[in-house]
């Protein structure tokens with residue numbers, strides 16, 4: 001039995017706990033800390049998982065999953081650093097935070113794995129990228145991969161790529177939602193009721209995603225198959241190119257990557 005404690009049970013913490021339960025983990029193997037009592041009560045009631053104090057979490061859990069906002073990491077590290085016994089595995093879900101931040105603050109030799117998941121974890125469709133820190137061994141990465149495989153897909157990446165990954169798949173769902181929202185607005189403009197437009201677009205998004213993943217097609221070939229000579233699609237695509245949508249997406253993802261780097265640097269300055 002591997003005891004897992006989630007430190008900070010917000011959106012990602014809840015998604016992980018709920019996903020692990022759905023995947024068959026026993027509630028007794030799981031616990032969480034949460035600074036807001038009402039939130040803690042609600043989660044304990046919904047999932048039947050124990051809400052514990054930080055001191056109990058660091059003693060009892062084999063794996064500590066840090067799921068607070070990057071801006072909240074310092075007080076959390078101040079709290080756990082004096083209490084955490086050696087030999088624990090620390091898994092950080094925090095955007096931008098390098099493994100070395102934890103390694104400097106926690107007992108010498110603590111194994112740290114940095115993960116960038118995304119919110120589709122709630123429906124078992126997460127994309128999580130994992131990277132081991134200086135003391136993470138193959139068995140630590142295998143364990144994290146096993147845990148996260150129960151809530152989606154897992155890729156191993158060098159830690160140097162984590163800021164880029166954060167921008168691509170961590171933030172990625174938000175960009176798809178933004179596109180869906182804009183396409184629904186277009187439906188409204190064209191006189192389609194909102195709920196009908198939403199059905200049309202969401203199913204189109206699901207179908208397109210299934211073709212990308214299961215059909216094994218290249219996005220360019222899939223798009224060409226939709227684009228008939230002198231047809232409707234090419235008229236729309238010309239507008240997208242005219243408005244620089246491709247460049248806008250590339251710039252957006254680059255800006256998200258830069259912000260991830262910045263989040264990490266803020267803590268490095270404190271540490272050096």
Ligand SMILES: NC(=O)C1=CN([C@@H]2O[C@H](COP(=O)(O)OP(=O)(O)OC[C@H]3O[C@@H](n4cnc5c(N)ncnc54)[C@H](O)[C@@H]3O)[C@@H](O)[C@H]2O)C=CC1
Nearest residue numbers: 008009010011012034035067068069070072093094095117
């Ligand atoms: N929301 C997203 O799409 C993604 C978020 N992440 C990362 O996951 C982490 C969590 O993000 P969210 O779940 O969105 O944030 P959130 O704000 O929903 O959850 C954070 C939770 O931690 C609690 N908390 C803060 N400090 C605490 C402490 N010292 N002790 C106990 N509880 C504490 C807060 O009360 C809150 O419930 C962040 O570091 C973020 O970068 C990673 C990938 C995707």
Ligand SMILES: O=C(O)[C@@H]1CCC=N1
Nearest residue numbers: 095166167170171172
């Ligand atoms: O916006 C954020 O900072 C977090 C990390 C990736 C997705 N959401």
